Amino acid sequence: MAEQDARDADHLTTTTEQGRFCVARCTCGWRGPARRARSQARTDAAGHTQAPAAGYANG
């Protein structure tokens, strides 16, 4: 069995500033809500990578 790596190639998240807000984005197309604080956006991104959206097929 392959080991689960913390870095998922399909879910590389970044934070983008949009005006006064910061939004977390992912390479899979996911986008978090607009946040005032970048730290909050990062938290959204972390939550996404740790628990990918339900229905997202493995593989």
Ligand SMILES: [Zn+2]
């Ligand atoms: Zn993703």
